[in-house]
Amino acid sequence: MPKVLRIIVIVGGAVLAFVVLGMVGVWFMGGRAFDRAYALPTESLAIPTDSASLAEGERQATLLGCTDCHGANLAGSMFIDALPFVSLPAPNLTTGDGGVGAAFSAADFEHAIRHGIDRHGQALMIMPSYEYNRFADDDIGRLIAFLQAAPPVNNALPPRTVGFIGRMIAGVAPGGLLPAARIDQTEPHPATVQRAATAEYGAYLARPCAGCHGPDFAGARVPGTGPEVPPASNLTPDTVTGLGTWSEADFTRALREGIRPDGSYLNAAMPSRAYALFTDGEVQAVWLFLRSLESVEAREY
Numbered sequence: 509m510p511k512v513l514r515i516i517v518i519v520g521g522a523v524l525a526f527v528v529l530g531m532v533g534v535w536f537m538g539g540r541a542f543d544r545a546y547a548l549p550t551e552s553l554a555i556p557t558d559s560a561s562l563a564e565g566e567r568q569a570t571l572l573g574c575t576d577c578h579g580a581n582l583a584g585s586m587f588i589d590a591l592p593f594v595s596l597p598a599p600n601l602t603t604g605d606g607g608v609g610a611a612f613s614a615a616d617f618e619h620a621i622r623h624g625i626d627r628h629g630q631a632l633m634i635m636p637s638y639e640y641n642r643f644a645d646d647d648i649g650r651l652i653a654f655l656q657a658a659p660p661v662n663n664a665l666p667p668r669t670v671g672f673i674g675r676m677i678a679g680v681a682p683g684g685l686l687p688a689a690r691i692d693q694t695e696p697h698p699a700t701v702q703r704a705a706t707a708e709y710g711a712y713l714a715r716p717c718a719g720c721h722g723p724d725f726a727g728a729r730v731p732g733t734g735p736e737v738p739p740a741s742n743l744t745p746d747t748v749t750g751l752g753t754w755s756e757a758d759f760t761r762a763l764r765e766g767i768r769p770d771g772s773y774l775n776a777a778m779p780s781r782a783y784a785l786f787t788d789g790e791v792q793a794v795w796l797f798l799r800s801l802e803s804v805e806a807r808e809y
Contacts, residue, residue, distance in 0.1 A: 537679035541686055542670065545629045549693060551618045553649045555656070565654025568647060570782045572640065572716060574601075574655075583607070583661035588634070592671030594685075596633055599665065601655055606664030609656065617652045622697065624688035631686035633668060638687045639716040644698045705789045710797025713790055717743070720777070726750070726804040730777055738775055742806035743798050749806035756795050763791060 556562075569575055569582075577598040579585050584600035584607070600607035612620075616627040624637030640648075670678070674685065683690035701712050714725075720740040722728035727742040727749075742750040751759065758769040766773055766780035774780065786794070 539675065539679075541678040541682035541689065542631070542675070544631065544689075546623070546625045546631065546688055546693060548615075548619055548625070548627075548629050549623060551615050553614055553618055553645055553652065555614050555649050555653050557653065561650045562654050562657055565650040565652070567785050568651045569654055571785055572651070573636075573779065573782070574651075576779070576782075581661050582655065582658045583663040584665050586665065591669060592673045593677075594633065594671060594674040595666070595669040597665035597668065600661065600663045602658045602661045602663075604660035605662040607660065607662075609658065609660070614649075614652050614656070617655055618648060621648060621651070623693055624686070624691060625693075631688035633670075633685055635687060636716070636719055638691050639719050641691050641695070642697065642712075642715065644701045644712075646700045648697075703789070705792040705796065707793070707796040707800045709790075710793035710795065713786075714794050714797055717794075724804055725798065725801055727806045737777065739806075740777075741774075742804065744801045744804045745799055746803045746805050750803065751798060752803065756792065759795050759798070760791050763794070 575582070577585065577587055578601050579598075582601040583604065585598050586595075587598040588594055588596040601609055601612075603609035608616075612627065619625050619627065620632060620635065620637070622637055622641050622643065624632050624635045626632055678685045701709060703709060718725065720728065720730050721743050722740070725743040726746075727739050729739050730737055744750045745752045747753055754762075754769060761767050762769075762774060762780075763786065764780060764784040766778055768774065
């Protein structure tokens with residue numbers, strides 16, 4: 509074998525071995541991310557039983573997207589079925605056959621919602637708890653009250669299955685698949701918040717919006733979508749790419765009806781039907797918060 513060819517074979521073999529070892533290392537890191545056990549925080553929540561609290565909990569379940577993933581009747585659905593990535597059901601939350609409601613305590617629901625961990629201390633997949641982690645105790649209490657009162661529905665779903673690609677992703681960026689890894693599990697939660705038409709309350713309400721629009725609300729690629737889906741809009745006061753030329757009435761119509769000032773419709777991914785449940789004061793609070801943001805030009809995706 510010519511010397512140059514021998515060198516190519518040796519170098520190629522070394523590169524291949526390096527790649528294989530790297531993949532094996534990432535594979536084991538992914539396994540450790542899935543196997544990691546989190547300490548279950550001690551929480552003490554008041555769970556109301558009055559009809560007004562249950563109605564508010566139902567409204568919160570819609571606003572926060574619980575019914576989008578778990579179904580309008582909370583009986584669960586096959587959320588992602590894409591092996592070798594993952595096969596991931598959104599669990600049945602009711603007390604019916606196949607549901608978790610009969611076994612879950614209020615603390616179990618709280619751990620899942622605000623901490624992204626199950627009743628055994630392991631991380632839930634793609635549960636957006638980083639958006640809910642700072643929600644006040646009274647809001648979470650009303651939401652849990654509604655979940656616990658949901659009528660039982662029999663719907664058994666298969667367990668989650670993590671494929672090769674999913675495990676590799678967990679090894680490289682665990683916080684993307686396992687949000688518990690990106691949450692400060694020891695951070696205290698407020699008991700309540702002041703509900704008023706203020707930018708501060710708007711920031712509280714808008715936390716889930718950051719999941720699509722980005723942490724600075726300047727627009728981002730919607731999680732789980734490809735280039736065929738337009739990125740989420742820039743919500744900052746930028747006059748060219750953001751909401752700088754919008755009025756509060758324009759924003760209210762877009763939020764509740766999904767219609768821009770020019771009459772065009774927002775992307776179907778925008779949950780305007782859910783946001784129609786916002787009160788006038790809540791819409792005003794979110795608007796004041798967005799107007800208070802630094803003006804940032806939308807990025808290219």
